[in-house]
Amino acid sequence: MSQRQVLQGVISLLRPLLLDVVPTIQQTAALALGRLAYFNDDLAEAVVKEDILPQLVCSLSEQNRFYKKAAAFVLRAVGKHSPQLAQAIVECGALEALVICLEDFDPGVKEGAAWALGYIARHNSELSQAVVDAGAVPLLVLCIQEPEIALKRIAASTLSDISKHSPELAQTVVDAGAIAYLAQMILNPDAKLKCQVLSALSQIAKHSVDLAELVVEAEIFPVVLTCMKDSDEYVKKNGATLIREIAKHSPELSQFIVNAGGVAAVIDCIGSCKGTVRLPGIMMLGYVAAHSENLSMAVIVSKGIPPLCTCLLEEHEDHIKAAAAWALGQIGRHTPEHARAVAETNVLGTLLSMYMDIRSSEDLQLKAKRALKNILQKCTYLPALEPLLHDAPPNIMKHIVGQFSKVLPHDSKARRLFVTSGGLKKVQEIKAEPGSLLQEYINTINNCYPEEVVRYYSPGYSEMLLERVENYQPVL
């Protein structure tokens, strides 16, 4: 018998047990159904097709708390697999029954109901809207205030799932007064609870400036910074995500975070973690630096660049490297000071190699190229530019040579250094189309030096001299 037939057989066996007289049998049957449906989505579909759901929904309102828990578990198990199954649950009127369960005395029942609602609301915004329309949000906010930690966790995760889809839903959650309670719970020592609370706050804050400001007004700084030092990795990640979502909206919010010392905490966090946990922290630094040059200078002063460089070198995942490259580009693109600070760490070579590497993903190449361009356009720190002359492709070479042509006419020491380090030789070897921008830059550079020097370094000079020797008529 195929697995599907076996499953159908199981359902048809369990179904009459749900209607048994003895309540223990009903509960155990519901529990069995729930467990089966949890791990197998074919079975979940079968549960929906066999019309078991209306029966469960009816009994949700009547039976005692153990049955309610088991029924909520079944609904959760069915609703977790796909939006269509969750839609089927909504259509058979389960939401009202679950919301009534949220008002029950027993915390276990509340937890089961909240969990089921969370799994339903997770899939898309229509389902979330249906959950909100059933009046779940105020009850969830009440659940958060309960003393049981498991209930708080589940309620926080459900609120997070509801508010993540759209600003209107997030506004509904905020209007129910959730932010104050969530902000208080950041201090709780339980790690999983902190994870969920931080995730809920970041889902609320990510939609718009007003919501982010509301979250900030709940006085989460500087308490959130202690989360960045937590021993649990996911707490650190979610904390960094929350700070990132707040920082990305406007310069004022970023300024506020910088003033509260958030940048230092995030930098330490990046330094101490490995892998995808670092990603939100990196992006946060990029967003802060992107807003204005003062903020970018603040990031540099807080020693933000070395961790980003180590990220770029050490990480294996391309998307983290791309994020680090983007963040470095945002830091270095404002003024020559910033570009110098970035270039001094010798990270430009790494960026260039990443851009040239065929194994890196397109996203990484694109971000590395853009970052390199942005930094090069402002970079006047010549010792960092020199090594790039040798490897760069033509489109990057244009910028490098352009920078040289801007700096060399004014600085004699730099000119000397340029010659002795072999830069002039390299520049002569570049072939550029006459009339292009590159050729203009090369001409500007050549005009900084006397003729003989330029001719000396131009390729083929030694051959030319030898030819002259050959053709020379000795003067007797």
Next chain:
Amino acid sequence: MAALVRLETRLSRLREEYFLKNRSVDEDRKIVYKAAVKIQSWFRGCRVRAYLRYLNKMAISIQKWWRGYQSRRYFRKMIKIQKRWRGYYVRKYTHNYYALKKYLEAISLNNEIVRNELQEYAEMNEKKKKKKDLEKKEKEKKYKARKMHYLLSTEQIAGIYNSPFRKFPDPMELLLRQSKPLSHRQQQPKSPFTYDLYDWPTCKRPPAFPTGEPLPPIGRQKPQGPFRDAAEVLRQRYKPLEPTLRVAASISSPLEKAREEMKREEWRKCIHDNEFLPFSSYHKNEKYELSIHASEKIGKETYGIKHFREVQPNKWIAGKDFQTVLPSIVLFEKFGKTYSKAGQIV
């Protein structure tokens, strides 16, 4: 010849013709002259107008150029002032270099402080964790010592931890000496009455059906007759109560039960609301307040049923009712009198 004849015939008319021609020319001369004058005057007017227009244009362009030059000179002076003002303003307020420097220094200081505090916090957390782990280990050790109390050494027999070849006994020996032995009484099996609620959400434990079997009695002779097996009978007789979950489950959680218990106690114990006050002489002059039962009349309240308004005859001025001067309002006279008593509502 013929021409001459013709000419002679014409000759007679010649004079008339000549005269008439002259006269017509004279008559037309005025008109023609006037027409010529008109045409010429119009043409001269055109020329002059064109010339004036040209002059006007020239004048305008010169003036234009001159005025532009003037204002540009003025503008250059303006620019000098604005240049200096804007430079000053930007340097002082917008891109204030020194303020920026101070700000960045302040930020690095603040960052240092934040980093230190966070470091302290992390260390504190770690210490707490270590302490918890240590305590747990200690607890485990003590429990083990209690369980293995029989390994304690006696006067005659040295225990394993107190080997005679050692200089001093093992620390485990000392622990054993300190610990109280664990009793043989086994832990009660968990009855279904004391359900722990929080196991249920992940439904780890199924409902526990009691499965203990009572032992059969020792050495009893099997009674003669169609009796069932004694062990079976005893099993049935002493089968423990298996209440259904519906019975076993109470509606309220333990927290609720405790709260209700507390409330009941309070209600029971509370005699009166005034707390005992220490300095009794201060409160001697307080008037004693009657309780509700003593201060009210017995029986049904008559106000609202028998009478509405208070009537105080000692305050009345005259013995009779007020005399009406103005005619009363007809509608109000009808009040209560229009309909019969049965339909009271007006």
